[in-house]
Amino acid sequence: MAYITLFFTALAAATLLPAYSEILVGGMVTQGYSLWGIWLWATAGNTIGSVINGVIGRQVDRFKHKRWFPVSDAQLEKARNRFNRYGQWSLLLGWLPIGGDALTLVGGIMRVPWLNFVVLVAIGKGLRYAFVIWAVLQASGTPGSP
Template sequence: MFSLFWIALLSATLLPGGSEVWLARQWCQGHTVLALWCVATLGNTLGSLVNVALGRYARRFRHRRWFPASPAQLDRAGRFYARFGAYSLLLSWVPIIGDPLTVVAGLLRLSWWRAIGLIVLAKGARYALVLAFAAQWLAPYCV
């Protein structure tokens, strides 16, 4: 299960990877559902929080000419994000768009507690669905 934690963590960062197959494999090996869900959710959430931290760190470069957004664009995005955008973290589980959403949350300085809550909710729901799928469809194929 230690490997599941690291695969889940790394797959939530900007690095490519997918932890769902490994989670299903671990389930087939007989690990308890609750332990698998906790480990995968924790690892994937921490990986997303790495992205939030990277976004917060990147913010210090916002006045550089090469930074991809102007101060006015950042201000406008920050106002929109404060009003509606935080809930976009509920899509942090979606491949390709989820990782950038967490970086933007950091860049726009979403509160850590709000980010953690929304990310845990999204990641936990995804892993619950993966485990339910595994129990429903993969049980006959597990050796």
């Protein structure tokens, strides 16, 4: 049950919802859960959450001219230009606490091919969770083995 909770917490954390999976990851590491299991479920949930952002981004052009739409054409154009400057490789930074969710949303707007999107986002998310697990192990002195 803890891994499923971690999965959905990590998924929510990758969307625009206010959620933080690092706290749960840290708790599970110190409680002796499988490090591989923690890494796998957190990475999978966070990656799928970013895919949801990408799907939403792909729908932006359908709604951008609606009165209720929260982003102006100028803001969308600015986001597109920034994304084009660094290209799809910027999706490796989708894990960043500030701007990472927006990157995956813009990746969807820019229609990055799904395979590239998922692979790049998963690499970034996986490295982030590996670092979080390592940092918790170092800070707590918890002996960990995969």
